[in-house]
Amino acid sequence: MSLYLRISLLTAFLLLTRPLSAQSDDLLMRVWNGVQQAQGKFTTGCGSVVETRTSKLMVKPMVLRGKFCAEGMTRFSLEYFAPNELRIRFNTDYLNITSGDGKTEIMDIGGSVRRTQSAFSRETSITGLKKNFTITVVENSREYEMKFVPRSEAYRRRLNYLIVKLNKRDFLLRSLEVDGKSGVNSVFLISFTTLNAKLPAETFEVMKPK
Numbered sequence: 001m002s003l004y005l006r007i008s009l010l011t012a013f014l015l016l017t018r019p020l021s022a023q024s025d026d027l028l029m030r031v032w033n034g035v036q037q038a039q040g041k042f043t044t045g046c047g048s049v050v051e052t053r054t055s056k057l058m059v060k061p062m063v064l065r066g067k068f069c070a071e072g073m074t075r076f077s078l079e080y081f082a083p084n085e086l087r088i089r090f091n092t093d094y095l096n097i098t099s100g101d102g103k104t105e106i107m108d109i110g111g112s113v114r115r116t117q118s119a120f121s122r123e124t125s126i127t128g129l130k131k132n133f134t135i136t137v138v139e140n141s142r143e144y145e146m147k148f149v150p151r152s153e154a155y156r157r158r159l160n161y162l163i164v165k166l167n168k169r170d171f172l173l174r175s176l177e178v179d180g181k182s183g184v185n186s187v188f189l190i191s192f193t194t195l196n197a198k199l200p201a202e203t204f205e206v207m208k209p210k
């Protein structure tokens with residue numbers, strides 16, 4: 001998994017814990033209200049994740065399985081256990097990426113994550129969203145689907161599109177698709193198993209630069 005894709009996944013997941021700004025479109029307003037209510041209702045969540053990764057350079061899709069936990073906007077843990085071990089943890093400022101051989105990358109990305117969240121959550125952020133993305137929202141009997149297609153060069157040079165699917169009943173994340181300019185497409189299927197549980201501190205323990 002490329003570093004950009006790792007951070008894209010983290011940032012996109014954290015963005016979903018912030019209320020989306022309202023648009024004149026009634027459907028988007030309905031989704032916005034639902035996400036806002038879910039944010040207040042669910043403070044922590046854990047579950048399983050299945051990532052299917054495809055690329056023109058791959059003979060066949062790669063399927064990775066793991067588990068995740070999230071607490072608010074400041075703590076996130078993702079651990080893959082098959083076919084390769086990989087652990088990703090974010091706590092307030094620091095992102096740790098630990099591979100199967102035990103080597104850990106330590107990055108200070110807190111400022112970048114907060115700036116991105118702020119841009120998506122301010123009252124006037126819909127102006128910025130429309131400037132940077134073409135946004136479409138559709139619904140079916142089970143879910144809402146939001147597709148973000150970059151318009152600005154800052155996003156277009158890295159991302160083709162981002163698709164977010166939310167459970168229609170509780171507005172929890174069902175899946176996330178990230179299609180990058182690198183040619184890699186990743187679809188993450190999300191299944192929550194516990195909500196509002198008190199999580200041990202070590203769940204989000206990270207190493208910091210010395």
